[in-house]
Amino acid sequence: MSKLSIQLPGLDLKNPIMPASGCFGFGREYAQLYDLSKLGAIMIKATTVEKRLGNPTPRVAETPAGMLNAIGLQNPGLDKVMSEELPWLERFDVPIIANVAGTLTEDYVEVARRISTAPNVKALELNISCPNVKHGGITFGTDPVIARELVEAVKAVSKVPVYVKLSPNVTNIVEIAQAVEIGGADGITMINTLVGMRLDERTGKPVIANGTGGLSGPAVKPVAIRMVYEVYKAVEIPIIGMGGVTNTQDVIDFMSAGASAVAVGTANFVDHFVCSNIIDELPAKLKELGVTHIKEIIGRSHR
Amino acid sequence: MSKLSIQLPGLDLKNPIMPASGCFGFGREYAQLYDLSKLGAIMIKATTVEKRLGNPTPRVAETPAGMLNAIGLQNPGLDKVMSEELPWLERFDVPIIANVAGTLTEDYVEVARRISTAPNVKALELNISCPNVKHGGITFGTDPVIARELVEAVKAVSKVPVYVKLSPNVTNIVEIAQAVEIGGADGITMINTLVGMRLDERTGKPVIANGTGGLSGPAVKPVAIRMVYEVYKAVEIPIIGMGGVTNTQDVIDFMSAGASAVAVGTANFVDHFVCSNIIDELPAKLKELGVTHIKEIIGRSHR
Amino acid sequence: MIQQERMIVVRQSEIAHHIFELTLQGQIVQEMNPGQFVHIRVSDSFEPLLRRPISIANINKEAGEVTVIYRAEGRGTSILATKQVGDEVDVLGPIGNGFPVDAIPEKGTALLVGGGIGVPPLYELSKQLNARGIRTIHVFGFATENVTFYEDQFSTLGDTHFVTVDGTKGTKGFVTDLLEELKPEFDVFYSCGPLPMLRALENFYPDKPGYLSFEERMGCGIGACFACICKTTEQQEKDYVKVCSDGPVFPKGVVQL
């Protein structure tokens, strides 16, 4: 299987496939279904300093070839993640990418400082799609200066490489990508969800209690591919691509556009074995494409 | 059918349904299928000063519940539209909304000045999703100041009300909407397409010759609804909503979010009678919702 | 253990207005218990995208068959209703913690209260309670006569009472109206149905042990995504439960109603 291996800052991946943050919890549930050691990595649910109970329900709604979610970063809090979830995951031979969230720079710094010391956490993923309370609620990930400063602060404390997860809800994603690269990011993960809304057919009110939700699933793939393609041209650091991946071909597409690895989110809810199946199917797909190592696919759209 | 009538600046609509710009040409083809006088209005293909041949082919690609297009504003140019297309459309009892495009402010002004004198053109729709060559290719619609100035310039010459078509590819669509309102826009039409890309499965290269294309169809509806919802709260001028409308329920959804009328784009390629069918189905739908006039639906999400 | 299986349609029919009874055959039937549900993918395309949670209504382990009863109303269930004998359906299950059949003393009496499309899981429950020698009383509320089903099936298991909102079948009103009238004697109640019904029931029998089955919009269906959270009452240690993996059945008093 070494034709699938990928080396990225902090991450020695058996293969480039990993579940996306928030779509795989802390691994316990999917561990009932298959051996998590098979995965390239696992991106765990966003962790915040304090436990969070998240938004009122309904939290999800279906849309054409997609879904909306407004979970609200529900998680048991840093202490519990450090004492219960991460140690439990140590039984698997798989690097963990810890998704870090907060509303103040200090929150991110605190989570990053501590979670990056966990033995199986090999990289952080900064979820900069959260509103920054200090800057009047403007999302960290929509302003290049705020984004860069956040990355600098986190880099100063993290013991492992830091990947930054970009929000697609911006006019110019390249600008944000370059800013976080300058800030010291070791890699980029993209994309997070697009902000969307669904209305109840009868009442006309938003289905999701929170009003808006994040759009994910196949519907967003063309936007994600375009953004990965653009960012690949503009930065030197590696990209972990995601947004609407449901099958092996989608993985090839993201890597062609410039991703060095690929995360699978929503599709885990539809085909619970999707990550495992893609990993099984990749070697045959590479053969079909006449490629000996999956690395050769990375960025081929640009050649 | 008066329970479907809607009055908007310059537009006396029999019903709130109109084909979206670029998806209905100048009406000739769909006129073979049904009587265009049935429509609330027609948004004609973007018109530029000079004729444009558009982009190389392939210009369209299919995506999950959506499609990409990069037609490149192909049109016969202002003279021909004025001398051939608009007069031909006069045979129908239907107001025309002329979609105006360009790469310099002067282009917009020139098209607006002349096309707004055509007897059946009752309103303009400024397509501000074009790159502004003077400002280094930055899209008119992504910068509030540039957008406002463009609207002011066009308002100064137009003989009919001016609607501005917003691009969804921005960090803050409310800011742009407010800017064009201040600039004197009589209404807003939204949304234009999201920038996306599809890769060829075998080669990894973009399917669309232009590289990127505009994403439309059901996939984008949640984003469009969210944006209409947000803009409705922030401006006083009316909104014509669009993005993924395929059926009568979608029309209700857009109007609930705050649209006063609704345009149908991509769906005309899938069900060529969709506009006509929706108009037929609306009265029964209103009955089902216990509403006597469709106006009552406008903005009900917010009540 | 939860598994994902392509089950085979062995029967499908419309048993009431827009109410379908679908029987599927497969391995995973062997693991099923009353009150659990299956998460059904109605189409191999991504439109509609999400699975649909549907309760297990009847388990036949010998034949390897499970029956579900569902209302075909929305996009997904309407597609499910078009499946024909021999078609394959992608099913994830069995999921969740069902009704505790042994939560009732021997020779005791169980009150089963169902509302609309909440009635189906009570059928397998009633079968298993009866098999244990428990007496069952069935009180079911529906909107109107033409959406009622399984009267004969339940009647062979115990006293069966219907109530309809419009009075077209049985008493007119809500289940609590009928319970007021019947004043049934029982040891434990089991219920599945709309939230207002569950709430009314909890208030109606403050001193009786009871088990309630909940519904919530789902993503993963297995406990990973935090979509289907219910807040718990103040007496609980945990702040929340997940309907999919902790439920869908909870002892009364656990979930904030």
Add this chain to the structure above:
Amino acid sequence: MIQQERMIVVRQSEIAHHIFELTLQGQIVQEMNPGQFVHIRVSDSFEPLLRRPISIANINKEAGEVTVIYRAEGRGTSILATKQVGDEVDVLGPIGNGFPVDAIPEKGTALLVGGGIGVPPLYELSKQLNARGIRTIHVFGFATENVTFYEDQFSTLGDTHFVTVDGTKGTKGFVTDLLEELKPEFDVFYSCGPLPMLRALENFYPDKPGYLSFEERMGCGIGACFACICKTTEQQEKDYVKVCSDGPVFPKGVVQL
């Protein structure tokens, strides 16, 4: 006139590897001509979204039936291949300007050159030419033997020659190799197939009148969206033509190759 109709599947079968022959019944058959196409919606859902353009291969006006032959490869055509007798298929058509059957002198000879999935429209054309007393010569190129079809059908209409890239059937090579060898005498050529073939053919017979059928990705299929543009040669007055409404068949020399 173009119409939208829910046609009924009366036959469907796989006649070569991944090549399907589908016969549909409906009113719009009465309006059809060889070389025109239909725009097929393969699913009532929005996944896949766009219609698929497929050429008319055989018209039977008495029975009200049209036959199309297509390769089931992508998402849409694979779904089309699952349609069964009695199913409805949403068809828009007939569309475009087909092959001019009368562009050839009486008792003349027509050369029909097809490549792969470009062969089907030549069948109805050949039938109609033969009905007019025109002699037809058929020269068809395919990738390999197992994707060839309709040898018998064409053979009853005229001389029929196959060429395959791998030599598994007929001559090995491309249609032009075979034409080099055959040196057929004819008055007008008609062709449908991949662009390189059309290009080669135009160069091969610079002095003969010919008609070529083009393919381009489509949106609307009726001339409204400007998706399917082809640039024209310098000799033309118009800068471009639309494959859907101006074509798909053009006299040689119109489209820039």
